[in-house]
Amino acid sequence: MNSNDNGRVLLCTFWLDDLLLGIDVRDVQEIIRSADITPIPHSPPAVAGLINLRGQIATTIDLRDRLGVVPSSDDEDVPSHVVVRSGGEQVSLLVDRIGEVLEVGAELYEPPPVTMRHEVADLIVGTYKLTDELLLVVDVPRLVDVAAATTEDAA
Amino acid sequence: MDDEIIGEFLVECFEGLDRLEQGLVVLEETPDDTPTLTEVFRILHTIKGTCGFLDFSQLETVAHRGESLLSLLRDQVIEIDEEITDALLATNDAIREILGTIEQTGAEGTHDMAELIATLEALSARADHAGDLADVAGEADGGDGDSDIQVAAEPVEVEAEPVEVEPEPIEQAEHVEHVESVESDGPLPTEDQRIGDVLVEDGSAARTDVEVAAAEQSLGDERPIGRILVDEGRAERADVEAAAAKQRSAASSSIRVDVEVLDGLMNLVGELVLSRNQIVQLAGLDRNVDFAAPAQRLNLLTSELQESVMKTRMQPIGTIWNKLPRVVRDLSNQFGKRIRLEMEGKETELDRTILEAIKDPLTHMIRNTVDHGIETPERRAAVGKETEGVLRLIASHEGGQVNIEIIDDGAGIDADAIRRLAVEKRVVSAEQADAMNDQAAIQLIFRPGFSTASSVSNVSGRGVGMDVVRTNIERIGGSVDIKTTLGAGTSFKVKIPLTLAIIPAIIIRCDGNRYAIPQPSIQELVRLDENQRIEDVHGAPVYRLRDRLLPIVDLRSELCLEPSQLTSGSNVVVLNVDGRSFGLVVDAIDDTEEIVIKPLGRTVRDNPVFSGATVMGDGSVALILDVTGVAVSSGVMNAAAAVEAEAALERELASTTQHDDRTILVVGLNGGQRVAVALDQVDRLEDFPTESIEWSGHRQVVQYRGEVMPLADLGPLAARGGSAIDTDERVSVVVCSAGDHAVGLVVDEILDIVSKPEIQRGGDEHVATAVVDGELVDLVDIAEILASAGIQIADHVSLGV
Numbered sequence: 036m037n038s039n040d041n042g043r044v045l046l047c048t049f050w051l052d053d054l055l056l057g058i059d060v061r062d063v064q065e066i067i068r069s070a071d072i073t074p075i076p077h078s079p080p081a082v083a084g085l086i087n088l089r090g091q092i093a094t095t096i097d098l099r100d101r102l103g104v105v106p107s108s109d110d111e112d113v114p115s116h117v118v119v120r121s122g123g124e125q126v127s128l129l130v131d132r133i134g135e136v137l138e139v140g141a142e143l144y145e146p147p148p149v150t151m152r153h154e155v156a157d158l159i160v161g162t163y164k165l166t167d168e169l170l171l172v173v174d175v176p177r178l179v180d181v182a183a184a185t186t187e188d189a190a
Numbered sequence: 191m192d193d194e195i196i197g198e199f200l201v202e203c204f205e206g207l208d209r210l211e212q213g214l215v216v217l218e219e220t221p222d223d224t225p226t227l228t229e230v231f232r233i234l235h236t237i238k239g240t241c242g243f244l245d246f247s248q249l250e251t252v253a254h255r256g257e258s259l260l261s262l263l264r265d266q267v268i269e270i271d272e273e274i275t276d277a278l279l280a281t282n283d284a285i286r287e288i289l290g291t292i293e294q295t296g297a298e299g300t301h302d303m304a305e306l307i308a309t310l311e312a313l314s315a316r317a318d319h320a321g322d323l324a325d326v327a328g329e330a331d332g333g334d335g336d337s338d339i340q341v342a343a344e345p346v347e348v349e350a351e352p353v354e355v356e357p358e359p360i361e362q363a364e365h366v367e368h369v370e371s372v373e374s375d376g377p378l379p380t381e382d383q384r385i386g387d388v389l390v391e392d393g394s395a396a397r398t399d400v401e402v403a404a405a406e407q408s409l410g411d412e413r414p415i416g417r418i419l420v421d422e423g424r425a426e427r428a429d430v431e432a433a434a435a436k437q438r439s440a441a442s443s444s445i446r447v448d449v450e451v452l453d454g455l456m457n458l459v460g461e462l463v464l465s466r467n468q469i470v471q472l473a474g475l476d477r478n479v480d481f482a483a484p485a486q487r488l489n490l491l492t493s494e495l496q497e498s499v500m501k502t503r504m505q506p507i508g509t510i511w512n513k514l515p516r517v518v519r520d521l522s523n524q525f526g527k528r529i530r531l532e533m534e535g536k537e538t539e540l541d542r543t544i545l546e547a548i549k550d551p552l553t554h555m556i557r558n559t560v561d562h563g564i565e566t567p568e569r570r571a572a573v574g575k576e577t578e579g580v581l582r583l584i585a586s587h588e589g590g591q592v593n594i595e596i597i598d599d600g601a602g603i604d605a606d607a608i609r610r611l612a613v614e615k616r617v618v619s620a621e622q623a624d625a626m627n628d629q630a631a632i633q634l635i636f637r638p639g640f641s642t643a644s645s646v647s648n649v650s651g652r653g654v655g656m657d658v659v660r661t662n663i664e665r666i667g668g669s670v671d672i673k674t675t676l677g678a679g680t681s682f683k684v685k686i687p688l689t690l691a692i693i694p695a696i697i698i699r700c701d702g703n704r705y706a707i708p709q710p711s712i713q714e715l716v717r718l719d720e721n722q723r724i725e726d727v728h729g730a731p732v733y734r735l736r737d738r739l740l741p742i743v744d745l746r747s748e749l750c751l752e753p754s755q756l757t758s759g760s761n762v763v764v765l766n767v768d769g770r771s772f773g774l775v776v777d778a779i780d781d782t783e784e785i786v787i788k789p790l791g792r793t794v795r796d797n798p799v800f801s802g803a804t805v806m807g808d809g810s811v812a813l814i815l816d817v818t819g820v821a822v823s824s825g826v827m828n829a830a831a832a833v834e835a836e837a838a839l840e841r842e843l844a845s846t847t848q849h850d851d852r853t854i855l856v857v858g859l860n861g862g863q864r865v866a867v868a869l870d871q872v873d874r875l876e877d878f879p880t881e882s883i884e885w886s887g888h889r890q891v892v893q894y895r896g897e898v899m900p901l902a903d904l905g906p907l908a909a910r911g912g913s914a915i916d917t918d919e920r921v922s923v924v925v926c927s928a929g930d931h932a933v934g935l936v937v938d939e940i941l942d943i944v945s946k947p948e949i950q951r952g953g954d955e956h957v958a959t960a961v962v963d964g965e966l967v968d969l970v971d972i973a974e975i976l977a978s979a980g981i982q983i984a985d986h987v988s989l990g991v
Contacts, residue, residue, distance in 0.1 A: 073703065073803075073811040076749040077823075078794045085803055085811045090461055092803045092811060094791035124791050181793045 042141035048134035394429030508536035535585035564600035
């Protein structure tokens with residue numbers, strides 16, 4: 036968990052259903068409100084498809100599938116994309132709603148609760164206890180590594 | 191320390207080390223190759239000099255030791271042999287190691303060179319036994335025997351190097367390097383060796399004079415060649431200066447460019463191609479002539495620019511092959527083999543990224559060949575081969591592809607050994623292994639988890655197998671295949687597309703989405719009209735294209751969508767993979783376009799049917815179909831072979847020519863066994879639904895053309911009391927007749943038609959075997975089958991139901 040010298044972190048936050056997730060702003064390249072996703076047959080379900088990012092092609096990962104969040108029935112909202120850089124590539128994460136950029140202090144930091152579902156816990160680095168809710172900090176490299184996850188599940 | 195200076199130092203050193211390595215391997219073979227020896231010495235000399243200047247003392251020490259040894263060789267005080275070559279190659283490696291640390295950290299770091307230095311010293315100490323050292327320098331006849339040589343006027347100058355720490359007896363006898371102080375006025379060229387060529391070309395000096403001067407140098411004369419020639423009166427000073435000027439201008443006609451800059455250029459051109467596509471598309475829609483002309487010009491310019499930039503990235507395959515002599519040498523020594531490496535087609539050019547990608551796979555295949563392929567000299571002699579094995583590398587262009595072959599005259603690959611190992615390693619089950627023919631068995635080496643090293647050798651066994659080789663090659667769109675003959679040798683054939691990044695492709699549509707198919711894989715485009723239909727042959731959809739049967743793959747099904755209605759009006763793209771054709775049914779065929787291949791991200795890189803993606807003119811993303819992947823995942827290739835064979839059979843049966851009564855039909859039975867039947871006993875090929883097979887007494891029969899025809903199931907499963915018939919819904923049957931009686935031979939697949947096969951008869955005149963593809967195949971006699979089925983010719987009538 037990297038942080039500024041004074042122990043405060045700036046997190047870009049977003050929602051998946053009622054899960055509040057966050058990524059260090061320094062790891063987020065940009066936010067895209069909507070984009071055409073080209074599906075890729077024969078790829079893991081966590082892969083939503085490809086998008087055209089200013090001429091570059093980025094893989095889009097369906098965070099719902101990754102975190103095992105069941106789609107809610109009123110899926111009216113067009114999902115947004117949080118574009119991160121991982122392993123030298125651009126990867127876009129499909130989320131429900133974009134939240135605010137929050138500055139949080141290290142004193143609110145806690146490791147993931149043991150009661151958390153393991154699919155989520157595996158992909159979370161830690162949590163910040165905010166006033167009203169729990170902010171989960173996402174482990175981007177693990178999140179993006181869909182292939183490893185697929186083999187684990189199959190095992 | 192200035193980074194740029196160090197950067198340049200590193201580049202020059204690495205280049206020099208490559209040449210040094212090659213030179214050492216050559217020298218081991220031909221020790222009296224003076225130019226090579228001189229070059230090798232010079233390289234180490236230069237490295238040593240520059241390190242001292244840059245204060246890399248460890249590097250300098252190692253280079254110095256190596257140089258000392260080399261100078262003894264140069265002076266012919268000692269002779270080169272395997273031990274010395276090993277030590278010098280080790281020095282080369284050590285220098286590389288230190289340079290690596292410098293590259294990473296900017297400083298030398300610490301390296302334990304004690305052992306290497308001790309070895310070099312010990313080898314240099316041989317000179318102690320080689321005669322009087324002090325005389326070497328002054329010898330009028332430097333062992334060359336050429337009495338024309340006036341040995342250089344300067345006496346040996348023993349100058350203690352300021353940085354030298356360990357004075358050795360040998361050092362003092364050396365022609366110690368010192369900066370040339372040229373007495374005459376004006377500069378003389380530094381690239382001595384080449385200037386000799388320029389002078390000869392210009393007619394300013396005679397070839398023999400130049401060679402003599404070069405020989406003098408190798409005996410220890412430190413003067414540049416130009417100087418020697420002038421001093422000896424063999425060339426005019428003015429001519430030498432002119433030649434030097436020429437050299438300098440030749441040297442500056444090429445420049446070094448950072449590879450990253452070239453890659454960046456390539457990317458930009460790629461983006462330009464995309465924009466060009468968009469503009470051309472818009473221009474096509476816009477009737478405005480004013481727009482059309484510049485758009486067309488842009489189109490042309492972009493294509494030319496693209497071609498030129500591609501050229502900058504082309505490098506001859508020799509750049510990776512140049513390392514191989516050493517690799518083969520080291521490995522041969524390690525495994526006690528003697529191998530001659532022959533390379534053809536070194537100048538064949540490939541895109542840089544392809545070279546990078548195939549470097550490791552090629553090296554690995556060569557390691558395998560040296561380790562397992564070529565036998566030890568003793569074994570080779572024992573089977574009558576020359577003790578020196580031959581390893582040939584051949585590279586050539588063919589169409590839009592590069593072919594690289596690795597051919598050896600070794601032991602070949604033993605299909606049985608592969609089968610055993612595959613079962614041992616649980617790559618396949620024993621039954622599967624038995625069922626395979628030899629060709630299929632040999633392909634097992636490409637399976638993951640397979641390594642032919644029965645003990646993990648540290649060269650080719652550890653974790654990297656042929657499966658990784660194949661994956662890496664296929665990842666860049668290439669293919670690797672293998673042919674082998676037991677006892678005679680093996681040949682690997684690698685095919686790679688020439689350029690990676692921008693290719694012409696045909697855009698097709700399927701379920702509203704667009705996909706690109708690379709044009710090189712496309713044979714033709716067909717649209718079915720009303721008269722043509724997709725037929726069904728044993729459950730596989732097939733299309734009759736002229737007189738060939740083409741297996742069909744439905745793209746919709748492959749993409750897990752609702753299957754297409756295969757009707758007239760369907761669009762079929764005929765694709766070719768490895769010489770086999772099949773048809774891909776798509777919804778619609780759009781245009782040809784030049785597309786920029788963008789690789790798939792790590793997450794989806796190993797998708798079986800897509801090899802990349804591209805951005806279309808309108809900004810949408812289209813996936814690029816991996817034709818081989820589609821063929822494999824749809825299983826059409828297996829079907830293709832069977833379909834071809836069946837078609838061949840039909841043609842034979844349909845033709846009215848009398849067959850040589852020795853033409854045979856080879857079939858595969860359920861369970862994998864193969865048998866053959868005389869073709870003139872074959873009537874036709876049929877298939878029946880399993881339900882139509884009935885039992886009559888102990889025999890299976892089927893109603894056929896108003897009669898009851900017995901079925902003969904000769905497969906091993908049947909022999910064991912089971913019946914393979916139950917597994918499929920339909921049963922393939924070769925209807926044979928002898929006299930008025932027909933019997934249906936239950937088969938799994940038609941394999942081949944062989945005319946005039948070699949037939950061997952066993953002791954029992956009813957048992958005959960044919961030799962097909964080097965294997966024995968039982969020849970089935972229809973009368974025998976009928977008899978063993980309990981059907982005597984006369985009894986046939988009683989079977990009627």
